Amino acid sequence: MYGVKGGYMKYSVKELANLAHVTVKTLHHYHKLGLLMPSEISEAGYRYYGIEELKRLQEILFYKELDIPLAEIKGLMEDASNRMQTLEKQKELFLQKLDRYAKLLKTLNLSLDYSRKGENMDKHLLFKGFNTEEEWQTALEEQKNHLQKEYQVEFDTQTIEVEKMNQLAIEAKNYLNTMAASLRNGVKYNDPIVQKQVQNHLDFLNKHGHALSKEDYIQQTKFFLQDDFHRNMLESQQIGLAYYLVAVAKNL
Amino acid sequence: MYGVKGGYMKYSVKELANLAHVTVKTLHHYHKLGLLMPSEISEAGYRYYGIEELKRLQEILFYKELDIPLAEIKGLMEDASNRMQTLEKQKELFLQKLDRYAKLLKTLNLSLDYSRKGENMDKHLLFKGFNTEEEWQTALEEQKNHLQKEYQVEFDTQTIEVEKMNQLAIEAKNYLNTMAASLRNGVKYNDPIVQKQVQNHLDFLNKHGHALSKEDYIQQTKFFLQDDFHRNMLESQQIGLAYYLVAVAKNL
DNA sequence: ACTTGACTCTCCCCTTAGAGGATACCTTAA
DNA sequence: TTAAGGTATCCTCTAAGGGGAGAGTCAAGT
Structure with missing residues (x-):
């Protein structure tokens, strides 16, 4: 400490940096920005700061903790x-960020959930019922890209927006969870409770731009049962689920 | 669209950019990074992309939405x-961010709360009881800076860490809210309920490094009542609060 | 007075994910 | 053929400093 000479404490850059838990570089930077000026500059160009500057620095750091840009801190x-x-x-801004991160976290968890179960988000749940993997692929391509059509109309809804996909996938996941729970709880395949749940799922999809008729859905569950990949996916979540879905669908 | 010539669709930069809702600049950038290579480059140097590249781009954008750096996306x-x-x-990372923003939001709300009431966070609640504004100021200086002392020991706990201050200030605010509520609810000054609340407050402060004896606190409430600034602050929150605090303290 | 080691100065480049602009070349429809 | 609009490369800029080079300065011990 260099203090008490001129009547007040003065700190070198390193000292002030240590006191405030920042680096010397930071002090240089703040000086250049005019955000924190030294109280004194020696002939050799050394920066010295007084107690007022320490306080000001602390205030700056308080705002910085709040993610406020330095330029704004200065104005403020x-x-x-x-x-x-x-x-x-x-x-x-914080509220927005909180919202955003909460949503992304959901997406992430979902994605991880599916990853652990062996496959990426299965988008098949979102589309009409087809019979072969190839038909599925074709449909997915179309939906995913809308190629010529979209191209000539308007370049919109093109990309699968994470946000939207998010909602759909979450709903799909919930739906499967619900069905699995019904199965475990012994809810009979033609029980109005479970029938209503399927109806809700279809309504949701239709409301979100995925036209899926009752017949499409029945077809879909059959495909899921017959296709090894999908049957395994369902059965790995809950033994018997693939069969249950078909039985429930038949009674819609 | 330039497609179907060589047997597959090919998109110019602008087309692909529109399809994926990104800019041409972005495609340039991804090319330079080796993250998304064109399927074909014309003699004139024009980039053309096929459907595989469109898919890859969508996958990239999915990860990007999750705030994953491009370099990591590449590796991934x-x-x-x-x-x-x-x-x-x-x-x-998201969990950490969520946590952080939630905390900062609290600090911010608190700070705004005090701002609206006319003054910055009143740190006086955190310290021993003194009689004059000057004594308070002196104490604050000492606490705030610990100058010589801290300086010669270890440069620690120097800065007022937002996090810590946060907790203390929140507690202080809660405390005043609680007391105001008790007053409004007609809880008598010597009711064990309110006495216990004060005791909790003191315990909290002591546990967090702010030694404050029962006598100190009694002294503090008297100061608050006598000092115009503090009395107004309290009374603006709840009429009668300054008087209530004194009465409660006397019966500790 | 001199040296040594710690400290400090300025200057310059680097980081992310592109944005913005300058200038030159290319493509396509009228 | 010409004009309009696409595209290419190259350069600079962003926020908040980090890292390091090369040179000068300070305080202490000899």
Whole structure:
């Protein structure tokens, strides 16, 4: 510490940096930005800071913790009337981020869930019933790309937006969970409860742009039962599920 | 669309960009990174992409939505075994971010709360009882900076860490809210309920490194009542609160 | 007074994921 | 053939510093 000479404490860059748990580089940077000026500069160009600067630095760091850009911090400290406004703005930003991360987390969990079970999100649940893997692929291609058609109309809804896919996949997952639970709980295949659940699922899909008729769905469950990959996927979630789905569908 | 000539669809940069809702710049960038190579490059240097590239791009964008850096996406797509690991890592990251933003939001709300009431977070609640504003200031300086002392020992606990301050301030705020509620609900100043609440507050402070004896606290409430600034602060939150605090403290 | 080691200075390049712009070349329909 | 619009490369810029080079400075011990 170099203090008490000129009547006040003065700190070198390293000292101040240590006190505030930042690096010397940071102090250089703040100096260049005009955000924190040294109280004194020696002839050799050395920066020295007083206690006022320490306080100011702490205030800066407080705002920085709140992810406020340095440029804004500067404005905010020069003109205190910006304070409230900036903080309110930042609050909105946090709320958005919270929302976003919560959603992404859902997507991620879902994806991981499927990964652990051996396959990527199975989009087949979202489409009409076809009989062969090839038909499925074709349908997926079409849905996924809408190629010529989309191309000549408007380049919209083209990409599978994560957000949308998210919702659909979550619903699909919930649906399978629900059905598995019904099976475990001994709900009979023609029980109105389970019939209603399937109906809800179809309604949801239709409401979200995936036209899927009762007949399509029946066809779909049959395909799932017959196709090794899909049957295994379902059965690995709950033994008997593939068979249960068919039986329930037949009674729609 | 330039397709069907060589037997497969091919898209120009702009077309692909539109299809995937990205910019041409992005495609350039991905090309340079080796993340998404064109399926064909004309003599003039024009990039053309096929349907495989469109799919790959969509996969890239999916990961990008999850905030995974492009370099990692590349590795992840080259070697699928990284997938799970990367996603798990990203999940952890999201959880941390969620936690962080939730905490910062609390700090922010608190800060705004105080701002609206006219003053910055009042740290006086955290310290011993003094009689004059100057004594308070001195104490604050000391606590805030620990100057010489801290300096010669270890540069630690120096900065007012947002996190810690956060907890204390939240507790202080809760405490005042609770007391105000008790007052509104007609809880008598010597009711064990309210006495217990004060005791909890003191215990909390002591547990968090702010030694504050029963006598200190009594002294503090008296100061708050006598000092215009603090009395107004309390009374603006709840009429009668400053008086109630004194009465409750006297019966500790 | 001199040396040594720690400290400090300025300057420059690097990081992410592209955006923006300059300038030159290419393609396609009228 | 010409004009319009696509495309290419190259350069600079962003936020908040990190890393390092090369040179000068400070305080202490000899």
